[in-house]
Amino acid sequence: MKNDHVYDAVIVGGGHNGLIASCYLAMAGLRVLILEKNDHLGGATWSNYTFPGVNVRVSEYSYLISLLPQKILSDLGISFEIRQRPVASFTPLLKEGIPSSLLISNTSEDITRNSFITFTGDDREYQKYRILQEKLAIFARNVWPTLLSPLPSKKELRDKFQSKEEREIWDYLVEKPLSALIEDHLTDDTLRGMVFTDAKIGLLTNPDDPTLLQNKTFIYHIIGQGTGEWSVPVGGMGALVDALKSKAQALGVSFETSAKVVKVDHGVPTSVVWYTRDEKELSVAAQYVLFNTASNIVNQCLPHAYAEKQVDGSVFKINMILKKLPGLKGDSISSKDAFTGTFHLNEGYQHMKTSYQNAQNGVLMDALPGEMYCHSLTDPSILSADLQEKGYQTLTLFGLDVPYHWFTQDNAATKDEIARNYLRSINNFIEEDILDCLAADAAGNLCFEAKSPVDLESSIDLPKGNIFHGNLTWPFAEIDDDAGAWGVETNYKNVFICGSSAKRGGAVSGIPGHNAAMKVLETAGRKFL
Structure with a gap:
């Protein structure tokens, strides 16, 4: 028996x-x-109806997918759609009080190039950016296929980089602080910052960090699928969990x-x-x-x-449900395009160097760096049909340079202060107060949820957030x-x-x-x- x-x-x-x-x-x-x-199952990939009476299934902890190999889905016979965002990123900036912005398209090089010209005055920075992206793609194509195999030695992996150009990008990403790559290839501070954000997500680091923590973080953000593109899980992260759970149950896996x-x-x-x-x-x-x-x-x-x-986590998450998208201040870019991609807030290169030093010294600066995006513009299926018709949208913010130890003494008060900091930053670039765009739940409370590193530790056991x-x-x-x-x-x-x-x-x-x-x-x- x-x-x-x-x-x-x-x-x-x-x-x-x-x-x-x-x-x-x-x-x-x-x-x-x-x-x-x-x-419930799912851990950090759980989706939930976060706000009572609001029929929106929110991916509470993780949002975009790049590193999930298609081979795994194929091996397991999992049907799960990952959808490309038409816009990769939108970066607004106030230049001497005048709104300006840079938009990177996932579908049109002409749109991207024209945005560079408008933002910088010519296409020289665009050409530099394209060269950098081509070099990063070389690294991604060499590394990505190795991740589902036993660990190669450093020499074995380095030997895959044969040409002069391949060896150069290896040295930039593995042997030198990331600042060398960014500063040798790009001139514009906003563009340098936009690229560097992928090296800071979730951790407190800087371009010159001698530990190369920033390089490791950056690598995992640029190698996915051999392209580094981050896409939207259709149905939210919970759809992935549902598909995996159904498959496991069909195979006879037991759960408690x-x-x-x-x-x-x-x-x-x-x-x-x-x-x-x-x-x-x-x-x-x-x-x-x-x-x-x-x-x-x-x-x-x-x-x-x-x-x-x-190591301490350095992250601040805000989940919001909007009853309408806010308009942008003085910008020719539509709100839909701006919020579809990653919306960069206060992520200039020098600004993030300063924010890192302030975080190290326990100084809370105004205009903390962060980024946000709207899942439902690419995948409205997480909204009920009636909320789709009303124009509701989700909005998720991911804050940087907010280390775990800031929240250990008084999590609630610090969390409130940080949340207000980010709301002010959002309002710098939109035509109305973001709070006026928020939907309300069944009790009349605004659909706004903030999570600190301490919250992440207590809710899903992420050590130090x-x-x-x-x-x-x-x-x-x-x-x-x-x-x-x-x-x-x-x-x-x-x-x-x-x-x-x-x-x-x-x-x-x-x-x-x-x-x-x-x-x-x-x-x-x-x-x-």
Whole structure:
């Protein structure tokens, strides 16, 4: 008879990576259980009807997708649409009090070039920008195909860069601070800042950071699909979770929600996983244990399983529902185009250098850098039909240079101050107060939700609000002994990391889930067919 308390693999955490790992393992014939501490699956890829009485399914924590390989969806037979945004980005600027802006199109080079000419006076900066994008594409095309394979050594990956131009972009992104790449290729401060923002998302860093943290962050923002384009998940992030959950259920994967794992008694060939549910302490046994959690949770359950120093997150999230899009001050760009792409706020290159120094020194400056975008302009399906007809839209803001430690003393008051700071910045570029554009929920409250790094830590266990779960790594083995490994191994046999804190983890990618499953199958002497 089948023992209901013994599994081939137990996965701790039901985020998208855990679901992906479970599907691969179940397709290979393994019996799998997912234990999730919340009352729902999804983790940071959860969608929710956030505002009572407002029929909008909001992606609460993560928004855009670039790093999810099509191979994973194809392997698992998952039908999930990712839609291109017509506009990549919109950057407004007040030049001596006069509104100006730069728009980057995803569909028309003529629109982009003309916007550069209007913004800078000629097309010289446009030509520099195109050259830079071509060089970044070289790096992306060489690195992207390696992420679903065991870790290459640094030399093995570098050897893929054969030509002089390839070696040059390798050196710029791997060997030198990112400031060299940006300052050697671009002149305009606004454009330098627009490019550099991809190196700051979620973490406190600067162009000259000697640790090269900014380079690692930048790399994972420019390699997705070999192009670096960020697209909209149709139906929101929750649609991905729904598709993965349905597939896992069809494959026989078991789930327990509201099940908090508290410890693992490690053994070979079998470990015992202890968890609490409904105020009861329960246990299951498994040959393999996979953690779809941050490393601090792993180490709480298994001491010294995965050595990693946690760095502070630096992020501020605002979710809003608008009853109408605001008009832009004195600009020929339509509101629809401006809010479809990434709307850059206060992200000039020198301004962000200053904001970084202020954040380091505990100084809250006016005009904090950040960016926002409207999901529903590209994918209105997250709105009910009647709200679509009324012109409702979603708006999400992602703030930079707002480190975790700012919020540890008085989270509520600091959060309120930061939120007001960003609202003032938005109002600098629109014709009316953004608060007047907000919809109201069933109780009459404005549809406005702010989340600090402390909130992210308490709600979805992101350590110190770090959206990447852990420290971003290079896409190669950082020590020779790790070459050929999958980047998911821990200090315990048959215990692996399948979440974003694995090497080459971070963002919505499914890569750690895939790689952990491949490690289990390799260890078990099986193959995924």
